[in-house]
Amino acid sequence: MPELPEVETVVRDLRPALLGRTVLDVQYSRKKLRHPWQPRWNAQIRGLHITDLRRRGKWILVDCAGPTPSADPPLVRVHLGMTGQFTVATPHTPRPDHVHVIFQLDHGDELRFRDPRRFGGVTFFAHRSEVEAAMNAELGPEPLEIPVEYFRHSLRTSRRNLKAILLDQKTLAGVGNIYADEACFRARLHPGRRGHSLTPQECDRLRQAIETVIRRAIASRGSTIRDYIGGSGLRGQFQNELAVYGRTGEPCRVCQTPIACQRLAGRSSHFCPNCQR
Numbered sequence: 015m016p017e018l019p020e021v022e023t024v025v026r027d028l029r030p031a032l033l034g035r036t037v038l039d040v041q042y043s044r045k046k047l048r049h050p051w052q053p054r055w056n057a058q059i060r061g062l063h064i065t066d067l068r069r070r071g072k073w074i075l076v077d078c079a080g081p082t083p084s085a086d087p088p089l090v091r092v093h094l095g096m097t098g099q100f101t102v103a104t105p106h107t108p109r110p111d112h113v114h115v116i117f118q119l120d121h122g123d124e125l126r127f128r129d130p131r132r133f134g135g136v137t138f139f140a141h142r143s144e145v146e147a148a149m150n151a152e153l154g155p156e157p158l159e160i161p162v163e164y165f166r167h168s169l170r171t172s173r174r175n176l177k178a179i180l181l182d183q184k185t186l187a188g189v190g191n192i193y194a195d196e197a198c199f200r201a202r203l204h205p206g207r208r209g210h211s212l213t214p215q216e217c218d219r220l221r222q223a224i225e226t227v228i229r230r231a232i233a234s235r236g237s238t239i240r241d242y243i244g245g246s247g248l249r250g251q252f253q254n255e256l257a258v259y260g261r262t263g264e265p266c267r268v269c270q271t272p273i274a275c276q277r278l279a280g281r282s283s284h285f286c287p288n289c290q291r
């Protein structure tokens with residue numbers, strides 16, 4: 015499932031290809047997505063210019079502008095779900111299967127949303143304010159900008175385990191299973207530890223570990239575990255650097271103890287039983 019580094023890679027890849035482009039038309043399949051395109055949006059998106067591409071948590075935000083300037087312009091929001099791919103292609107590039115939404119751009123290019131498992135989707139908002147307030151209410155700070163005291167407080171007042179806290183998008187936006195496991199390893203903290211058992215120093219160690227893991231993963235274009243590709247169609251490389259995620263039974267890269275796997279917060283959680291306490 016794409017997490018922050020993967021979504022950020024898509025945004026960085028697509029931004030130069032999309033800024034200033036015009037959406038001429040839209041096509042979509044009848045297959046049901048979790049966030050399906052609605053026919054009533056067709057007329058609204060035609061003729062809009064793309065002014066920016068951003069990420070918030072695991073959401074991709076495409077800022078648009080109509081012919082007349084607006085203080086509250088339209089916005090397209092994309093979620094990659096489990097297997098979503100958002101890419102620009104020339105019309106000569108064969109269309110793969112499972113492409114569910116296609117924006118026809120000027121100069122003939124196509125912005126394609128492909129999603130074999132259909133847990134993602136593309137949503138249009140006539141005004142960005144319709145979605146931004148709701149999103150900010152549901153999403154905590156970005157992992158590269160975690161306020162120190164906020165994070166200490168969030169952990170030390172919680173009876174939940176670290177895995178559950180890190181996966182909670184309200185605490186932190188964009189961290190999922192892979193990077194939660196990797197951050198706990200790097201911080202030498204067991205993912206089953208209760209938040210309130212952490213010292214302030216341990217909280218800081220975890221915060222710095224999250225930042226480092228996310229930064230390195232972005233630099234490697236994210237992790238390609240199954241279908242994920244960036245906006246330019248390239249796969250990620252961070253899967254080769256993973257210390258614990260998906261390495262059950264393999265030797266810890268630090269102490270050679272076999273990596274363990276345990277179900278926490280409903281998810282498979284990978285850790286070194288020796289390094290992480």
Ligand SMILES: [Zn+2]
Pocket residue numbers: 266267268269270271286287288289290
């Ligand atoms: Zn170890």
